[in-house]
Amino acid sequence: MTTRVTLIAPATTPSLRRARFDDGDSLDGAGAAEAGAAAEHVPAAGQVLTSPSTRCRETASALGLDAIQAAELAGLDVGRWRGRMLADVGGAEPAALARWLADPDAVPHGGASVRDLCERVGRWLERCGRTGGRTVAVVEPEVVRAVVVHVLDVPLAAFWRLDVPPLTATEVTGRSGRWNLRLGHPLGTASGR
Structure with missing residues (x-):
């Protein structure tokens, strides 16, 4: 039984445009318009899910x-860094930020580790692989990264080396234990079908 999972990264928000850790802000006007224009290119699915964040829920809508x-499918919990500018965290806590980006087990912010996120998302994907059918999920970019790390079985150090642009779709097909990966194509392009 083949499973298809299409992961859609959320549209832009003011936090994303300012390199700020997500603080629950809504899509900006351009992001909402781009998502609306891409709606006709989202495949039909038996199961449609979203990360709990505001930007993912609004993108899905x-x-x-x-x-x-x-x-x-919640994103990475960055604890006390939530809502802060990346540059501000880097200026105030350069060693902590460097450790967090280099060590998948580090949690200097008091939230969750990259390893915890990747393991949680990997378990979810393997459950999907046992059920078959198509799932579409609007998820945080770090959830897409976790899926790619899991599917390719690469070291967790690769997590931060993966870029996930807004409103791109990444698809995995196969079944639990054996997945194929189609990397982030923009919604609304001929190659995105």
Whole structure:
């Protein structure tokens, strides 16, 4: 039984444009418009999910999806860094930020580690692989990274080396234990079908 999982990164927000850790802000006007324009290019699915964040829920809505929030698809909890500018954290806590970016087990912010996120998302993907069918999920970029790390079975150090642009789709197909990966194509392009 083949499973198809299409992961869609959320549209832009003011936090994303300012390199600020997500603080629950809404999509900006351009992001909402781009998501609305891409709605016709989202594949039909038996299961439609979203990360619980505001930007993922609003992106799903703008795409015309009636998505169910899935706690296991929540983004990376950055603890006390939430809402702070990346540059400010780097200036105030350069060693802590460097450790966090280099060590997948580090949690200097008091949130969750990259390893914890990757393991949680990997377990979710393997459950999907046992059920078959198509799932579409609007998820945080770090969830897409975790899926790629899991599918390719690469070291966790690769996590921060993966860029996930807004409103791109990444697809994995196969079944639990054996996945194929199609990397982030923009929604609304001929190659995105």
